[in-house]
Amino acid sequence: MKMNKKGDKLISVYWFAILFIVAGGIVYMVSAFYGKPYDVREAEADILTTKIARCISEAGYLKEGVLTENFRENFAEICMINFQVEDVYGWRERGQYYVEVEFLDFDTKQKVFEISEGNEGLKPDCELEGETLPVCIERRFYSIDENGNQYQINMLSVVRKTEKNVQ
């Protein structure tokens, strides 16, 4: 009888130990999972690419005045792009976005025009690999102007914002 009582006590202690280990594990798991932020930078860069593509080409043709100096200088304003960010982690001082649009002759692949906006310093990071680096999206599309000239348009969109998207 005495032996049985001792065994029961031991099993109770064991049960409590397991209960605490499992509960602690679940708490740690939940906090680790929900403590991590969602990485939305790829979606952000994709939206940026789409917005710029819509700005430079419409109904199959390049918009009038796209291949001009005025468009290059007022690109952000014309395309209604706002690269302002929250004033945290020194983001204001160091731009968090960069976009580059290259217009190539479709047949010869010679560059005929180029537009860029944002922090150019982010571009070299696109050649590196790593979670804590900016997200870069490179895409291409085909367009023609009203004179029938054919263009290959290469677009590069870069979003940094590492601190809020990766931990």
Added chain:
Amino acid sequence: MSSNFINKEHRKKGQVGETVTWIVATVIIIVILLLSISVAVTDIFDFKKFNYMKKTDVLASKSFFSYLLTESEGGTSVYKQLGAEDNLNEFNGVLAEKIFKKFYGDEYVHVWIGIQDTSEWQGPGSDLGFLKNDYFGGEASREFLNFVGETFNAGGIIPLNKNKNKNIILFLSKL
């Protein structure tokens, strides 16, 4: 042998069996817990990557519209050529290859452009009228359409006649 000795032996075996069961159960609990924690911490399934599904690939559909508006040396647009002819010709076929295969071939597993003629469509189960062409092959089979229908049709469909039974289609599928 006395019955007392046999009872003692049985009790010992029972205790050993019970202890082993407890140890195995503990190990299973710990392993499951550690596995779950490692999945949550390392995020190997990319749960924290914001996944989004685009209904239309804007850049591909822009390329598609520009492609249809491109004129050959004779001044006839690809759209008009496709409307007048039954399938892709050398000019618009090669151009389509240069645009869609080169630009989107790496991004998508399936890239197909061609004509669908539904004028002889008999209803569900009949041939869907996808015409094979020399540039994008014969991928436009029923299996391909079903497959794409379930996943991603990011390109575009443009009718080539008033009855809308002859269409030029761009299929892009990531799976």
